[in-house]
Amino acid sequence: MLKYQELISKMTLDEKAGLCSGKDFWHLKSVERLGIPEIMVCDGPHGLRKQNAENDKIGIGNSYPATCFPTASLSACSWDRELLFKMGQALGEECLAQEVSVLLGPGVNMKRSPLCGRNFEYFSEDPELAGNMGAAFIAGVQSKGVGTALKHFAGNSQEMRRMTSNSVIDDRALREIYLRAFEIAVTRSQPYMVMNAYNMLNGCYCSENDKLQNSILRDEWGFKGAVVSDWGAVNKRVDGLRAGNDLEMPSSAGVGDKRISDAVRNGELDEAVLDKSVDRLLDIIMKSVEIKKKKYTYSKKAHNELAREIAAQSIVLLKNRDNILPLKREEGAYTAVIGAFADQPRYQGAGSSVINPTMIESGRRAFNNSPLNVKFAEGYSRKPGNKNQDEYLIEACAVASGAANAVIFAGLPDECESEGFDRKSMKLPKEQNDLIKAVSKVNPNVIVVLQGGSPVLMPWLNRVKAVVNAYLGGQAVNAAVVDIITGRQNPCGKLAETYPASLKDTPCAGRYPVSRKDALYTESIFTGYRYYEKTGKGVGFPFGHGLSYTEFEYSDISADRKELSAGESCRVSFKIRNTGRTAGAEIAQVYVSKPESRVFRAKKELKGFDKVFLEPGEEKTIEIELEPRAFMFWNTAEDSWCAESGEYRILVGASSRDIRLEETVELRSGDDALIPDLRESAAVYFDGDPAEATEDDFRRLFKDGLPLAPEIASDDLNVTIEYGRDKGLSKVIYYTVDSVLKPRGGISSSMMANTLMQTPVRNFVCMSGGLFTEDMADGLLKIFDGSATGEGVAKIARGVPNALINLKKFLKTI
Helix, strand or coil: CCCCHHHHHCCCHHHHHHHCEECCCCEECCEHHHCECCCEEEECCCCCECECCCCCCCCCCCECCECCCCCHHHHHHHCCHHHHHHHHHHHHHHHHHCCCCEEECCECCCCCCCCCCCHHHECCCCHHHHHHHHHHHHHHHHCCCCEEEEEEECCCCCCCCCCCCEEECCHHHHHHHHCHHHHHHHHHHCCCEEEECCCEECCEEHHHCHHHHHHHHHHHCCCCCEEECCCCCCCCHHHHHHCCCCEECCCCCCHHHHHHHHHHHCCCCCHHHHHHHHHHHHHHHHHHHHHCCCCCCCCHHHHHHHHHHHHHHHCEEEEEHHHCCCCCCCCCCCEEEECHHHHCCCCCCCCCCCCCECCCCCHHHHHHCCCCCEEEECCCCCCCCCCCHHHHHHHHHHHHHCCCEEEEEEECCCCCCECCECCCCCCCCHHHHHHHHHHHHHCCCEEEEEECCCCCCCCCHHHCCEEEECCCCCCCHHHHHHHHHCCCCCCCCCCCCCEECCHHHCCCCCCCCCCCCEEECCCCCCCCHHHHHHHCCCEEECCCCCECCCCEEEEEEEECCCEEECCCCEEEEEEEEECCCCCEEEEEEEEEECCCCCCCCCCCEEEEEEEEEECCCCEEEEEEEECHHHHEEEECCCCEEEECCEEEEEEEEEECCEEEEEEEEEEECCCHHHCCCCCCCCHHHHHCCHHHCCHHHHHCCCCCCCCCCCCCCCCCCCCECCCCCCHHHHHHHHHHHHHHHCCCCCCCHHHHHHHHHCCEHHHHHHCCCCCCCHHHHHHHHHHHHCCCCCHHHHHHHHHHHHHHHHHHHHHHCC
16 A cells, blocks of 8 residues: 555646656656645755756756765764764755755765775775765754755766766675665665666666666665656666656656656556655655745854864874874974965865855964964965976975975865766876975975875875875865864874775776776675785775874773674674873774685675774773674575674774784574585685686676676667767767856866766756757767768758757756
């Protein structure tokens, strides 16, 4: 029985079909005669991006002011569920004030490579950490009566060709790595929505993947909400609805609605399937009715202070040689503060998550309000390749040479990382590396502050005394950095991802990003620290690493049971003492290891963590529950979670490579007869380097061969502009895009141009609100594949300018 059966019975077929797509870019449709209101959804996840009412499309760079909280790349380093819950509450309050019913976020995709252009929007390389942070965020937002949309489901780990690429992931990796964070977030916090990804997963678009959206998400995990497409992710609307994709966004100007209605009328689609989707959408809409009855406000000042606190609790002190930090005021001495990011920080990523902040905490003002005497130098231009770099260097070295110490703000500009494209290297801009090397020659006490959404190489690391990693820390990040540098706050953040020693050491080096349609995840479960520890490779900084101004001692580990059966939990307890002179917080990490196994495994995996605040000399006992899943793996032979009998090591540490305590437990399982011995068939994953696994090695992990993407015919609407056969016409479209977007602020024209050139033609139809028609798309495809001849070519060619004019009109509304 449907929850809203009576209401649905009063709806016409066209009204039901219409409810399954947006009214426009940001609103769900109303049915006024039945009292069904429209509701608004808006981009997140680290702030509310509600477009200005004067802007009728995407609204990037033209949104209402909102608090820009730290991005997930930084907030995950807090490892603090309560802090993420508070952040979610604050975002919920801002949604209420702007009458927004659903916030689009958080993103819990795995950081497969440090090159992914959207890594700043994701929490971690580890699903346990990402899932817990996501669950806390969701619970916080929804505690205010506002919904969330967990994204991007699933296997969305690269930006290149993200709308047409096929993520080929074996079932072990899929279940244990790429789906696990979603599972944690869904089962613990039940988001209102789950947003599917653009890409294909194992040969099927996520938006029409029945196994993903129905079998796993709903039947296994018990998800009660609605599945919404990412904007323009719908491929075949009727197939998608049947596979559990309830809501198409944005509006396709009635194209998708008509296909649904026609499919019901001709018997292709069971109307009961449509009714289920409508019921799920009505549940979300009706939840919003009560909160829309009153007006809400929030304190911009209070939310800015919370953003500052979250940043300070998350910033990671990577290095602190000779305990140079925190800096103290010295009479007659000054600190040189250098870098364009020192005054105006890089505080958020580029793309659909760009927030118009309520205020920006200037680093210059924060330093001037601190106990330190400071002098400033620009150091470099915010845009790489500036011709005046020599002048910047001379000024910076002059200021630094007379200083007691020098604080250099460095990082990745928008041009280097963004949604829509992946990075080409892990390098900082050359001007910044040159600056740090030059300043370190004239001053031995250099502190580097990093701002960027992903790991970078540090060729100057041995020349500097300290490194403070602020990632993309939101609108108050520079005030938080000054809090850390001056000791007002004791750093306690720890890395939520590994900082590799080099790009060639990463698990998918040379295979990421792929420009072809199939992205083979041949490293399987060996992502992040799992890979580096498996291969014994050194790293720049390990997963879970982070220093403090105090020291902590671990002791007295014990498990509440030394023997357990499959399906039983285990509680681990241990003590932590603050042995230093400064109050501080420590993040304790619990890993589980199975040294002997018939299936390939990581050396250890994170299965629990906790954050504890301690005064000097104070000691507390920590208890962490290890659920049955902590001892299980996905058995592909049985398509189920299984536990293997034997000894398991429980490891407690300050990072993945700083293990302080160890306990062992013995597990007895009835699953052993079901577990195949893979030591021969998957030898490279046992004894070799998973990064060197061949396509044949990888194929053995699949029962029925590699699930590759189907070939795209030249007249298929999934053909992209970039790969059109008529390259001259592709360039015309590119310059049409670039000419519209380049002069505009708040958005990277290269980001949008790259995105649109890799967008399938079908998206220009469904996202243009009728400006770019199916006939126009058909004409372009016929020119691409050369099937138009004679008068047909002339006719289509005459129509191309109109298509481009309409495309330009559409882009101008973005």
